[in-house]
Amino acid sequence: MLLNNGPGMGMIVKTVIRWLKGPIFLFGLYIIMFGHVAPGGGFAGGVVVASAFILMTLAYGETYTLEFFSQDTALTVACIGLLIFIGLAWAGTWAGSGVFFDNLTAGMEGHNAHIFLTGLEVGSGMFVAGALFMGFSVLMGHYGGEDEE
Amino acid sequence: MNEVLALLILLTVVGAIVAVVTPNLLYSVISVGAVGFLLAIAFLLLSAPDLAVVQIGVESISLVILIRATLGRKTKKDVKNPLVGVAFAVTLVAAIGLFGLQVFYEFPQFGVPTMERFADAPAATYVATGAEATGARNIVTAVLMDFRGWDTLGEGTVLFCAVLGATAIMRRRARRKDDASQ
Numbered sequence: 001m002l003l004n005n006g007p008g009m010g011m012i013v014k015t016v017i018r019w020l021k022g023p024i025f026l027f028g029l030y031i032i033m034f035g036h037v038a039p040g041g042g043f044a045g046g047v048v049v050a051s052a053f054i055l056m057t058l059a060y061g062e063t064y065t066l067e068f069f070s071q072d073t074a075l076t077v078a079c080i081g082l083l084i085f086i087g088l089a090w091a092g093t094w095a096g097s098g099v100f101f102d103n104l105t106a107g108m109e110g111h112n113a114h115i116f117l118t119g120l121e122v123g124s125g126m127f128v129a130g131a132l133f134m135g136f137s138v139l140m141g142h143y144g145g146e147d148e149e
Numbered sequence: 150m151n152e153v154l155a156l157l158i159l160l161t162v163v164g165a166i167v168a169v170v171t172p173n174l175l176y177s178v179i180s181v182g183a184v185g186f187l188l189a190i191a192f193l194l195l196s197a198p199d200l201a202v203v204q205i206g207v208e209s210i211s212l213v214i215l216i217r218a219t220l221g222r223k224t225k226k227d228v229k230n231p232l233v234g235v236a237f238a239v240t241l242v243a244a245i246g247l248f249g250l251q252v253f254y255e256f257p258q259f260g261v262p263t264m265e266r267f268a269d270a271p272a273a274t275y276v277a278t279g280a281e282a283t284g285a286r287n288i289v290t291a292v293l294m295d296f297r298g299w300d301t302l303g304e305g306t307v308l309f310c311a312v313l314g315a316t317a318i319m320r321r322r323a324r325r326k327d328d329a330s331q
Contacts, residue, residue: 035287035290035294036284036285036286036287036290036291037285037286037287038287039287039289040287041287041289041290041293041294042294042301043293043301043304075312075316078309078312082305082306082309085301085302085305086302089298089302100298100299101295101298101299103282103283103284103295105284106281106282106283106284107284108284113284114284114285116284117283117284117285117290117291117294117295120294120295120298120301121290121294124294124301124305127305127308127309128305128308131308131309131311131312132308134312134316135311135312135315138312138315138316138319138320139315139319141319141321142321143316143319143320143321
């Protein structure tokens with residue numbers, strides 16, 4: 001583990017981020033998955049997930065972070081999330097009463113009633129996380145290969 | 150309230166027409182700003198304060214940017230009668246101010262939600278049937294993801310387009326080497 005050498009901030013910051021990045025990421029996933037019963041949801045959870053990677057970028061530098069979560073991966077995640085969101089909405093149209101965003105699982109018993117909403121939350125969380133991290137790393141000025149000489 | 154709203158919308162339309170017709174670029178930008186602020190007051194009159202806040206914020210920032218972009222350009226300086234412009238500006242500011250005052254008379258009492266002022270407010274339906282109709286115990290999620298799913302889809306599209314635009318502008322070189330060498 002590159003603690004005191006390499007790009008990024010100092011040793012204290014790197015050590016703290018090394019411990020914190022996992023809990024922050026998991027907390028984001030928790031907010032996404034429990035948005036239908038607790039405060040939160042796809043947007044808030046996606047922001048928390050993206051902030052874990054942004055924190056890693058600030059502490060360790062981009063080269064280290066982009067090995068975990070490259071820009072192409074971020075864009076793919078965002079696209080898949082948006083496709084999940086639109087796909088579920090269309091699924092409601094086809095299988096339900098013909099209304100866009102028709103809730104398919106609302107009348108079911110127990111936890112089955114949340115399946116549709118949780119799917120929408122996962123989709124929106126994916127595209128918010130991917131798009132935010134993509135926007136951050138692009139605005140830092142690293143997209144499209146190396147510098148020209 | 151309906152007469153005030155109709156007058157407000159009429160003024161907004163007049164401002165938009167002035168923005169298109171006027172030869173001076175600065176007057177045009179100011180008219181666009183006036184249209185935005187009049188629209189914000191219309192939102193306030195229609196009991197949508199959150200929309201009005203967003204409108205005022207966006208309008209203030211975009212007006213500053215547009216004026217900054219306009220001042221550097223050479224526009225027609227030889228205005229024949231400068232008093233017309235001054236009178237126009239004073240009228241515009243007075244109209245916005247008067248309508249803004251009127252809004253405060255139309256405001257609800259503190260602590261009275263919108264759904265109690267209108268019998269057929271959608272919010273009352275959301276609160277009453279949200280849990281059964283969507284299966285979500287969190288009413289915010291029920292509204293955002295189900296009742297107003299179009300809204301969330303639009304937000305996602307805006308975010309996605311913003312990132313794509315940033316990617317297109319900020320990338321270091323063209324994707325194909327043939328383009329970069331030319």
